[in-house]
Amino acid sequence: MMNTAMPAVRARDLSVVRGGRTVLDDLAFQVPAGTVTGLLGPSGCGKSTLMRAIVGTQAKVTGELDVLGAPAGSAPLRSRVGYVTQDPSVYLDLTARQNLDYFAAVLGIPRRDRPGRIDSALADVDLTSHADALAGTLSGGQLSRVSLAVALLGTPDLLVLDEPTVGLDPVLRRDLWNLFHRIVRERGATMLISSHVMDEADRCGRLLLMRAGQILADDTPEGLRAHTGTRTVEDAFLHLVDHARTQEEATRA
Secondary structure, X not given: OOOOOOOOEEEEEEEEEEOOEEEEEEEEEEEOOOOEEEEXXXXXXXXXXXXXXXXXXXXXXXXXXXXXXXXXXXXXXXXXXXXXXXXXXXXXXXXHHHHHHHHHHHOOOOHHHHHHHHHXXXXXXXXXXXXXXXXXXXXHHXXXXXXXXXXXXXXXXXXXXXXXXXXXXXXXXXXXXXXXXXXXXXXXXXXXXXXXXXXXXXXXXXXXXXXXXXXXXXXXXXXXXXXXXXXOHHHXXXXXXXXXXXXXXXXXX
8 A cells, every 4th residue: 555645646847748849848746645636627738648657658758757656657566556548448349347357367467366356346336237248338437437447456556547537427427536536545545537627626635737738736626716716626727827828928028
C-alpha cells in the first residue's frame, strides 16, 4: 500500500513537445496519495498526453516526473499503476469473465490465482451478475466497469482513468463516481480521473485544472471557489482563463 505521506505523482518542469508544438508546458504539480483527483479541462488541452506521461507510454517527455516514488514508466511500476483509456479496451466477443481471464494471463497472474482475482475485480466494480454476459451486449457504463476491472486485476496503487464517464447518462456517471470513491476508500488506492465536464469537479477531493498545456490550478474544489470568489468550479475555471489571457496580452504588449 502506498505511503500516504508521499505524493502518488510529483511533477516538476514537465514538458512534452510534439511535431514542433508544445503540448505540455513546464508543469509542476502533485497528486496526493489516497485521493480521487480530477484532471479537468477542455478537449485538446493536453490531459491525455499528461496521463500517458504518468503511466510511461508518452514519448519525448522532459523534466521530472515521479510516480509512487519512482521515475514514471520504470519497470517496478508496471504492476502498481493501472491505466484505463477513453475507449473500452476489452474484446466485445468475449464475456466479462473471459476478458478478465485473458488479461490476467497477459499480466502473468498464475493460473491457480486467477479465479479469485477475477471474482474480486468483478465484485469491486459491481459486475458479478453480468460476469458471463458478452461484452458486446453490455451498456456503456458496464463496459467502462469491465475496463476498470481489468485495471484492478493487478491490485494497483494508482489508477489513471482517461474520460471514463464520457457519453454516459447522469445516473451512470453518478454510479461510476460512487464506485471510484469506494475503490479508493476500500483499497487505499489513488485515482487520477480526467474529464472535460466541469460539473464533475465537485465529485473530486482534489483538482488539477488545465488549459492549453498548462496547469491553471491545483487545489480542492472548496479552495478553488474560495480563491476565485466564485460559486462553481466552472466559474472558477473561466475566471482563471480570463486572468491568464489578460496576462498573456500584457506580456505581448
